[in-house]
Amino acid sequence: MMNNQGRVTRIAASDAAVETFTGNRALMLEEPLLFERGSLENCGVDLPDVPVVQDRLAGLGRARVIGLPALSEPETVRHYTRLSRQNYGIDLGIFPLGSCTMKHNPRLNEKMARLPGFADIHPLQPQATVQGALQLIDTLATWLKTLTGMPEVAMSPKAGAHGELCGMLAIRAALEARGDARSVVLVPESAHGTNPATAAFCGYAVENIPANARGRVDVDALLARLGPDVAAVMITNPNTCGLFEPDMIAICEAVHAAGGFVYCDGANFNAIVGRVRPGDLGIDAMHINLHKTFSTPHGGGGPGSGPVVFSAALAPFAPLPFIRKVKDGFELVEEMQARQSKDHDRSFGRMVAFHGQMGMFVRALAYMMSHGADGLRLVAEDAVLNANYILASLKDVFTAPFAHTGPCMHEALFSDDFLDGTGLTTLDFAKAMIDEGFHPMTMYFPLVVHGAMLVEPTETESKASLDQLVGALRSLAARMLEAPDAFRTSPHMAPRRRLDETAAARKPVLGYRDAA
Amino acid sequence: MRYLPLTQPDRDAMLRVIGAPDIDALFADVPEAARLAAPIAGLPMHSPEMQVERALAAMAGRNLTAGTVPFFVGGGAYKHHVPASVDHLIQRGEFLTSYTPYQPEIAQGTLQVLFEFQTQVARLLGMEVANASMYDGSTAMTEAVFMARRVTRRAKALVSAGVHPHYVAVLNTLTRFTDDEVVTAKPALASGKPGDDLDSLIAGIDGRTSCVVVQNPNVLGHIADLKPLADACHAAGALLIVVVTEVVSLGAVASPGEMGADIVVGEGQSIGNGLNFGGPYLGLFATREKFVRQMPGRLCGETVDADGKRGFVLTLSTREQHIRREKATSNICTNSGLCALAFSIHLTLLGELGLRKLAMLNHARAVQLAERLGRIPGVELVTTQFFNEFTLRLPVEARPVIRKLAERQVLGGISLGRLYPGVAALENGMIVAVTETATDADFDAFEDALDEVLA
Numbered sequence: 001m002m003n004n005q006g007r008v009t010r011i012a013a014s015d016a017a018v019e020t021f022t023g024n025r026a027l028m029l030e031e032p033l034l035f036e037r038g039s040l041e042n043c044g045v046d047l048p049d050v051p052v053v054q055d056r057l058a059g060l061g062r063a064r065v066i067g068l069p070a071l072s073e074p075e076t077v078r079h080y081t082r083l084s085r086q087n088y089g090i091d092l093g094i095f096p097l098g099s100c101t102m103k104h105n106p107r108l109n110e111k112m113a114r115l116p117g118f119a120d121i122h123p124l125q126p127q128a129t130v131q132g133a134l135q136l137i138d139t140l141a142t143w144l145k146t147l148t149g150m151p152e153v154a155m156s157p158k159a160g161a162h163g164e165l166c167g168m169l170a171i172r173a174a175l176e177a178r179g180d181a182r183s184v185v186l187v188p189e190s191a192h193g194t195n196p197a198t199a200a201f202c203g204y205a206v207e208n209i210p211a212n213a214r215g216r217v218d219v220d221a222l223l224a225r226l227g228p229d230v231a232a233v234m235i236t237n238p239n240t241c242g243l244f245e246p247d248m249i250a251i252c253e254a255v256h257a258a259g260g261f262v263y264c265d266g267a268n269f270n271a272i273v274g275r276v277r278p279g280d281l282g283i284d285a286m287h288i289n290l291h292k293t294f295s296t297p298h299g300g301g302g303p304g305s306g307p308v309v310f311s312a313a314l315a316p317f318a319p320l321p322f323i324r325k326v327k328d329g330f331e332l333v334e335e336m337q338a339r340q341s342k343d344h345d346r347s348f349g350r351m352v353a354f355h356g357q358m359g360m361f362v363r364a365l366a367y368m369m370s371h372g373a374d375g376l377r378l379v380a381e382d383a384v385l386n387a388n389y390i391l392a393s394l395k396d397v398f399t400a401p402f403a404h405t406g407p408c409m410h411e412a413l414f415s416d417d418f419l420d421g422t423g424l425t426t427l428d429f430a431k432a433m434i435d436e437g438f439h440p441m442t443m444y445f446p447l448v449v450h451g452a453m454l455v456e457p458t459e460t461e462s463k464a465s466l467d468q469l470v471g472a473l474r475s476l477a478a479r480m481l482e483a484p485d486a487f488r489t490s491p492h493m494a495p496r497r498r499l500d501e502t503a504a505a506r507k508p509v510l511g512y513r514d515a516a
Numbered sequence: 517m518r519y520l521p522l523t524q525p526d527r528d529a530m531l532r533v534i535g536a537p538d539i540d541a542l543f544a545d546v547p548e549a550a551r552l553a554a555p556i557a558g559l560p561m562h563s564p565e566m567q568v569e570r571a572l573a574a575m576a577g578r579n580l581t582a583g584t585v586p587f588f589v590g591g592g593a594y595k596h597h598v599p600a601s602v603d604h605l606i607q608r609g610e611f612l613t614s615y616t617p618y619q620p621e622i623a624q625g626t627l628q629v630l631f632e633f634q635t636q637v638a639r640l641l642g643m644e645v646a647n648a649s650m651y652d653g654s655t656a657m658t659e660a661v662f663m664a665r666r667v668t669r670r671a672k673a674l675v676s677a678g679v680h681p682h683y684v685a686v687l688n689t690l691t692r693f694t695d696d697e698v699v700t701a702k703p704a705l706a707s708g709k710p711g712d713d714l715d716s717l718i719a720g721i722d723g724r725t726s727c728v729v730v731q732n733p734n735v736l737g738h739i740a741d742l743k744p745l746a747d748a749c750h751a752a753g754a755l756l757i758v759v760v761t762e763v764v765s766l767g768a769v770a771s772p773g774e775m776g777a778d779i780v781v782g783e784g785q786s787i788g789n790g791l792n793f794g795g796p797y798l799g800l801f802a803t804r805e806k807f808v809r810q811m812p813g814r815l816c817g818e819t820v821d822a823d824g825k826r827g828f829v830l831t832l833s834t835r836e837q838h839i840r841r842e843k844a845t846s847n848i849c850t851n852s853g854l855c856a857l858a859f860s861i862h863l864t865l866l867g868e869l870g871l872r873k874l875a876m877l878n879h880a881r882a883v884q885l886a887e888r889l890g891r892i893p894g895v896e897l898v899t900t901q902f903f904n905e906f907t908l909r910l911p912v913e914a915r916p917v918i919r920k921l922a923e924r925q926v927l928g929g930i931s932l933g934r935l936y937p938g939v940a941a942l943e944n945g946m947i948v949a950v951t952e953t954a955t956d957a958d959f960d961a962f963e964d965a966l967d968e969v970l971a
Contacts, residue, residue, distance in 0.1 A: 070867020117576025
């Protein structure tokens, strides 16, 4: 098998069989656990001597061994550097996880977030000493409100799901304020799992709305279900099939007419930033994942940041704390008792101990200022162009269930129909991509198509990168017909082969146990 | 634009492959009324890196940073020295730019770190199992109360007056629309044991109580023996939830697990993570093994691969939203992975010896400063048993004092008036935190400035 430079990509069988004493394979280095390597007698820091005082621990000192082994600094650097090399990251190659928007993380953002003026200030310092920080948050808030066309934004939510919670709490507070107890939240079946989980967290019963044959919300089913018991509809737009909901304006109008609110899951805002303002569609609340659209790094699972924009109807219920401009600067309003702003007189309360993810705010604002209004528009255009290029380049070998309805937005969705007759699953195909040096796409989500494969390239991939991915996927699609068995046991060349997840769950081992 | 690799010839070629006349054709599903023809008005256009850096540096320059002045602010976020190697290692692209480890074959780095992190956290808190992190301490505490409800099938939580008021506020917000009953009180500035209400908590436990939530050291710095409270909880079938906002204390103070806690939650910022004006921080969550299926959040577990090699995976995910949807134990998805990595690296450097020494250094320095400030005429040291944070009663309202100290370039602590606005009995209270970063010169400057402001 040749890649586009005519070089062989498949490892020779004889190479794979070579045994090594260490278990290492050249640059692929095995690394034991910290608890196997470190020692309770070691220490990787030097600290000043402890002054002799009469302690004030009242006999509550920690007597027993804690069990925390240490490594010296050189060993620590090596331990984590070796571990890092067992990870795939955007820095290594395309990370086409649909709905996750794994785009390039600019290093300017990292540098800015580490300026002591942002990184080394305490959330409870006197406000006069953090005016620049409040200015930064207020500036970011202005960008978010302007880009979404919404009048208010809550900055404190810690991640997308936390933002959903913020939005749904505001909706519940607004309904209760008008004495309107409603019990049901409608969620399309293509929604992220966080949507129904959040609605349930807020005490609502969740009902699913089916998708239609075009991969969009079944509007007739949605309209038929609206009524005096429906508090809100949670709808993702662009949706998780990678498609814009063309009836969004009509949906919002109908929900409002029935007395409910529209929560928009903004996970896919990257597809429309700068080209569409969600506020123009009529939504009431939307979270924005700064770690998706605005390039803050995902860090292997977090931290995220999920500011929530609000319509005028929900703005008075937005959470504490919030920032407002005062005569000679900015004020952080932290407490209900201290509130004086008419706009926030019915805040539903506080969501986190402090003011949100400052480190992520700095990164996001650096990214926005770099792109500007013009560049952000180009972000959406290139993201959509890249996804459509993938769709167009693969739809003859994969099954693209909604391609007949027209272009996609930022991600291309395929079903597993093209695997029929091979005995292979989406999982097998995804694992085979790993040997080709790619992180697989999102698998088995959304639930509306069988064996889903959701590919989101993002705008930070070059055409050459996309061509290589397309070439590899087409090659795999051809090879799976000749040699399906190799797929079933892939990956073969990753740091680990397939892991036994059933065994992990049946008898969970969730921490290291010292040998008895 | 420096972050966009496509050239105009690329775009043209790609449109031809797609069969679209222009880029607008790809947005055909957007209703006409919502299509923007030009860049959004009211925002600046793109900027070179140099100019962005200049603008942001100007904002950063308007803040008084902890490292440049005598600094004694705590209250749930602490300034500790973080070794340079920590920040270097978390910026390895393979850690920084990876995603949640959904493909374990190419995410063993992240997964092994999580396994080690879970082990470190469980041992530090004195518990059996810990998860792979939550957003922060306050949200972790709320999740713990909901978990106690699932375990006990009761809905009444007693919350100590010594719990950080912002944490209590978060719990109140999240229970506002549920039928959970949350019983709270404001702390008393009682000499010797401020905020200690263990006796009244014990008296308040009844057959409907799901859990008692207590913070140790409490928000006023006081440390207590929680064993009697744990016994009272268990006798009534309730769970004891212990909150730790300063995890360095666990190198000196008996762990919540040793005192009988059923769930321990914490703010892990103190180890490996900077102040960052409040975030991102690191929620810690640990419990007993028997409750593991009621836990929120991700869990990493050990397993083997097809060749029999040890490896790690995310496990027990049937608790989680992406599988269980509305029946999940929590809606949390993204957590604080990179902050957990920083925590784990710093704790690996410290180890048993380093953590214990760091903790005793914090404690000894706090004792020294507390005794000095307590000798200022009119100032009373209210907290007599503490770790690295204590409360003073000033002869005047503390909030203006803090401001005047800041005008003298001393960040001297937190006024109780800021944490408990409108509570007259607390307004003279001031919380002071002392870590290893404070020097003797900082002590002198603080004492002199406080003397001056109170004179």
